[in-house]
Amino acid sequence: MSQGPVIFAYLDEPPFCYPGKGGGAEGSDVELVAATLAALGISTFEARLATFAELLPGLASGRWAITTPLFITPERRTIVDFSRPVWALADGFLVREREQGRLNGYQAVASANARLVVVGGQVQEQTALGAGITPDKVLRVATQEEAVRAVSDGHADAYASVATAHRGYLARRPDPSLAVVTASDGVPASGAFAFGKSGAALRRRFDDVLAELIGSEWHRAMMARHGFGAAEY
Known part of the structure; x- marks a missing residue:
């Protein structure tokens, strides 16, 4: 079942996301969000380049539906909801x-x-x-x-x-x-896609697909291609 494009906000921060050739976006997060939405019957989505400071306010105001994964913190949870974790990084x-x-x-x-x-x-x-x-x-x-x-x-x-x-x-x-x-004194922390508080239905469906994709053969190969080790997701 198809629907209108979902707007995905991303940063210029390789290997996660970055502007690609032809005006599109590339990176591991872009490939993962595209595969997840496609499994939900959403074959097109609009990727919008943003600054970090714009990401959460943009979700809260409805400018976009999903952002590139962020570290999960209690403070951020008061503003947005998170998907299941998709990486753990130092x-x-x-x-x-x-x-x-x-x-x-x-x-x-x-x-x-x-x-x-x-x-x-x-x-x-x-x-x-x-x-x-x-x-x-x-x-x-x-x-x-x-x-x-x-x-x-x-x-x-x-x-x-x-x-x-x-x-x-x-x-x-x-x-x-x-x-x-x-960082010798850094501790790996988890990150996840962020959704607006009004996007609970999409987030639940998104999570169901993530549960199947993360750790799959496709996902492991994709993450390795972008330079991630198996211990990082």
């Missing part, structure tokens, strides 16, 4: 190559009095503050591209996100002056 830092032995964890960044850049609103900001990095040492930007530029230009010493996103960025834009470090 934090990491993108640093200048010469800093990779020194800035290998949040506490190491704090001890070095180094400058950390984050995408505003992402959970890594609170993790950083909880580890003792002072607010004046945390630079907030809107996009992954801005965060990488801050490290490259020397305005920040490390960019905190998930290590997978850093690897995905460098796979598309190789830069030998930058390196990825998995």
